[in-house]
Amino acid sequence: MKTCSARHRHAHCHLLLALCGVLHMPLTVAAQAAEVTLARPTCRQYVWHEQERIQFVCLDPCTWQGREYDNHSTPLSDINPARLDTDQWCRAAKLWGAKEILFVAKHTGGFCWWRTDTTKYGIKDAAWKGGQGDVLAELSASCRRQGLTLGVYVFPGDDTWGAPIGSGGRTMDPAKQDAYNKVFRQQLTEVLTRYGTITEVWFDGSCVIDVSDVLKKYAADAVIFQGPQATIRWPGTETGKLPYPAWNSLLGKDLATGVATAAQGNPDGDVWAPLEADTTLYNHNWFWSAANEQKRKSLNELMDVYYKSAGRGGVLLLNSTPNTDGLIPDGDMRLYEAFGREIERRFGHPIAQVQDQRGDVVELALPAPQLINHVVIMEDFREGERIREYVVEGLCDGRWCELKQGTSVGRKKIDLFRPVQASRVRLRVTRAAAEPIIRNLAAFLVEGVSPGSLTAGRPTTASAVHSAPYIATMATDGELETRWGCPDGTTACWLEVDLGAPTEFGRAAIHELADRIRRFTLQYRNDPNTPWQTALEGTRVGTRLQVDFPAVTGRYVRLDITEASGPPTIWEFDLYPGAQDWQRCGAWTTQDFHDGKARLTLDLSPFIPKPGQFEVKFEQTGGKNAFRITNATLCFEGAEATPGLLARLTDPNCFNVNRTAQVTKETSSVLLVDLMAEGGNECEGVVQIRPRPVE
Numbered sequence: 001m002k003t004c005s006a007r008h009r010h011a012h013c014h015l016l017l018a019l020c021g022v023l024h025m026p027l028t029v030a031a032q033a034a035e036v037t038l039a040r041p042t043c044r045q046y047v048w049h050e051q052e053r054i055q056f057v058c059l060d061p062c063t064w065q066g067r068e069y070d071n072h073s074t075p076l077s078d079i080n081p082a083r084l085d086t087d088q089w090c091r092a093a094k095l096w097g098a099k100e101i102l103f104v105a106k107h108t109g110g111f112c113w114w115r116t117d118t119t120k121y122g123i124k125d126a127a128w129k130g131g132q133g134d135v136l137a138e139l140s141a142s143c144r145r146q147g148l149t150l151g152v153y154v155f156p157g158d159d160t161w162g163a164p165i166g167s168g169g170r171t172m173d174p175a176k177q178d179a180y181n182k183v184f185r186q187q188l189t190e191v192l193t194r195y196g197t198i199t200e201v202w203f204d205g206s207c208v209i210d211v212s213d214v215l216k217k218y219a220a221d222a223v224i225f226q227g228p229q230a231t232i233r234w235p236g237t238e239t240g241k242l243p244y245p246a247w248n249s250l251l252g253k254d255l256a257t258g259v260a261t262a263a264q265g266n267p268d269g270d271v272w273a274p275l276e277a278d279t280t281l282y283n284h285n286w287f288w289s290a291a292n293e294q295k296r297k298s299l300n301e302l303m304d305v306y307y308k309s310a311g312r313g314g315v316l317l318l319n320s321t322p323n324t325d326g327l328i329p330d331g332d333m334r335l336y337e338a339f340g341r342e343i344e345r346r347f348g349h350p351i352a353q354v355q356d357q358r359g360d361v362v363e364l365a366l367p368a369p370q371l372i373n374h375v376v377i378m379e380d381f382r383e384g385e386r387i388r389e390y391v392v393e394g395l396c397d398g399r400w401c402e403l404k405q406g407t408s409v410g411r412k413k414i415d416l417f418r419p420v421q422a423s424r425v426r427l428r429v430t431r432a433a434a435e436p437i438i439r440n441l442a443a444f445l446v447e448g449v450s451p452g453s454l455t456a457g458r459p460t461t462a463s464a465v466h467s468a469p470y471i472a473t474m475a476t477d478g479e480l481e482t483r484w485g486c487p488d489g490t491t492a493c494w495l496e497v498d499l500g501a502p503t504e505f506g507r508a509a510i511h512e513l514a515d516r517i518r519r520f521t522l523q524y525r526n527d528p529n530t531p532w533q534t535a536l537e538g539t540r541v542g543t544r545l546q547v548d549f550p551a552v553t554g555r556y557v558r559l560d561i562t563e564a565s566g567p568p569t570i571w572e573f574d575l576y577p578g579a580q581d582w583q584r585c586g587a588w589t590t591q592d593f594h595d596g597k598a599r600l601t602l603d604l605s606p607f608i609p610k611p612g613q614f615e616v617k618f619e620q621t622g623g624k625n626a627f628r629i630t631n632a633t634l635c636f637e638g639a640e641a642t643p644g645l646l647a648r649l650t651d652p653n654c655f656n657v658n659r660t661a662q663v664t665k666e667t668s669s670v671l672l673v674d675l676m677a678e679g680g681n682e683c684e685g686v687v688q689i690r691p692r693p694v695e
Contacts, residue, residue, distance in 0.1 A: 038384030039249035051099035070109025079126035084326025102151035151200030236261035240279025241308035245408035277309035298668035313410030353442035394422035450606030453574035506551030506578020524554030586687035593681035
């Protein structure tokens with residue numbers, strides 16, 4: 001990739017960043033050229049990447065059909081989204097902090113949402129505004145008014161020309177190819193020249209039509225998704241989550257294929273192409289329907305996506321889908337607002353931070369010894385991804401203790417760990433391609449957030465591995481979509497995890513691909529030179545085994561499978577602390593109150609690891625205005641729980657949460673609570689939870 005000199009590149013980036021309103025730090029701290037050759041972002045890639053959050057807008061005739069792909073069954077006279085409001089779409093984006101809207105201007109069916117003479121299947125031929133409307137024009141104007149950038153998705157194929165999904169624009173009838181090439185080039189030229197600056201162009205599934213000259217002439221400030229001119233990449237799934245490590249560089253020959261994904265990420269690659277993690281708001285559905293609206297993701301799911309997209313150095317592309325009225329549903333709007341507020345609650349106010357540091361070691365002093373459970377690291381990635389391995393440590397009682405290990409950092413890495421009392425935080429880069437340039441190092445305490453499994457992300461080894469995709473670390477990567485597997489013929493093997501420090505645990509959850517394990521022992525020790533001790537013995541595991549046992553303390557843990565009917569294959573091996581007394585799961589301050597009223601959204605998921613009854617209590621800790629709870633609603637997976645599963649106890653500020661359904665790692669359990677402060681807004685308090693004592 002050809003780039004300008006560092007000095008010229010940074011000056012140009014400074015101008016672009018200022019124009020786009022995403023300048024976060026002085027560019028004068030950028031590094032001099034590294035001694036090694038590293039892939040670096042172009043100015044347009046950097047400006048795009050700094051947006052961090054982008055909102056997809058998916059609207060199509062298939063919305064009227066209740067489908068994901070247009071089957072052309074909807075008469076154009078029925079395409080009349082009478083209440084369509086592009087200002088509302090922009091408000092939705094701003095609610096959760098998105099800086100760009102990426103609009104599906106043309107999907108697979110060929111329907112065009114701008115006025116074009118290249119087809120008779122578009123908005124000018126539909127009933128909306130008597131055929132005089134242009135949705136792309138209205139959206140462009142709304143984005144300018146509300147300070148958002150605009151990207152366009154123009155599907156290279158077209159069903160009306162016999163260029164189906166997966167064709168990249170190649171027609172099934174070769175005799176039509178030249179004519180369709182001209183049509184598509186004209187369509188792309190129209191959307192790139194009529195509606196102001198376009199910052200992103202999406203060619204879903206790549207593009208076989210030569211549009212290089214069109215892009216060079218009219219999309220100079222845009223990044224390109226897929227196709228031979230691609231400058232950004234797809235992760236490889238639509239979960240919105242990046243694999244880890246997630247490298248933003250790769251080999252040029254891989255990028256030139258037009259369909260490179262995160263799988264081709266290479267820290268020593270020669271070109272830069274950052275990762276954009278796309279996902280739906282409705283589980284597995286991109287387009288609105290009344291039924292799909294019931295599949296809305298929970299706030300807990302969205303936060304998990306955020307940690308594993310933006311929090312792994314990528315850009316999050318989250319879908320929105322207006323209904324047949326042209327409006328994003330109210331429930332979606334409320335979720336976007338809650339999502340934005342939760343990101344701000346967690347990461348808007350660091351306990352301490354230090355910026356613009358160089359070197360292998362960066363220390364951060366906290367105002368006083370206090371609890372922390374998050375550290376956020378940001379590289380100055382304009383000079384490439386230099387960090388290859390690192391350790392985050394906390395100074396606890398005068399001794400440095402390990403909090404987290406990692407590899408890639410890039411734009412941002414969010415590290416979550418169990419709360420520790422620390423007076424300082426230290427980032428130690430243990431391997432780097434060149435001198436590390438730390439843009440920001442910040443520490444946080446986020447109430448009500450648990451890292452979940454003690455084994456997640458910890459160094460993991462195994463006695464046997466089937467092949468490269470099924471390595472040991474896949475059993476502790478926190479994803480139920482990856483797995484560790486053993487070679488054919490294996491009937492005994494072990495999986496070992498280093499927890500980093502002596503850690504107490506009293507609950508295990510094992511997810512097996514097939515029911516093969518017949519006998520196993522869970523072992524632990526603190527010194528690798530001492531014998532293993534037994535914490536638990538078991539027989540069959542099956543799809544999911546969750547078991548409690550007397551809590552033990554160990555740094556090294558081994559799942560020793562001594563008998564199996566076939567080669568063991570495990571999706572996830574998780575350990576958790578045993579049942580505890582009260583745990584803090586939330587808090588409120590005077591800033592939460594407006595006119596004496598406040599709404600708390602409490603994600604109880606990390607504190608309800610299995611079915612049972614849990615006691616939740618609200619305690620005032622400050623402020624002159626007493627509080628009372630006016631309403632409380634329990635939601636499982638985003639839907640209101642069956643009446644009776646939430647009940648007030650004798651103390652009106654205590655509730656019993658009865659979790660009777662099967663709980664998995666993905667289960668969302670959320671308590672919505674309305675508070676009233678008597679006579680004002682000065683009221684502070686905490687929320688705590690524990691398993692309800694057996695009477």
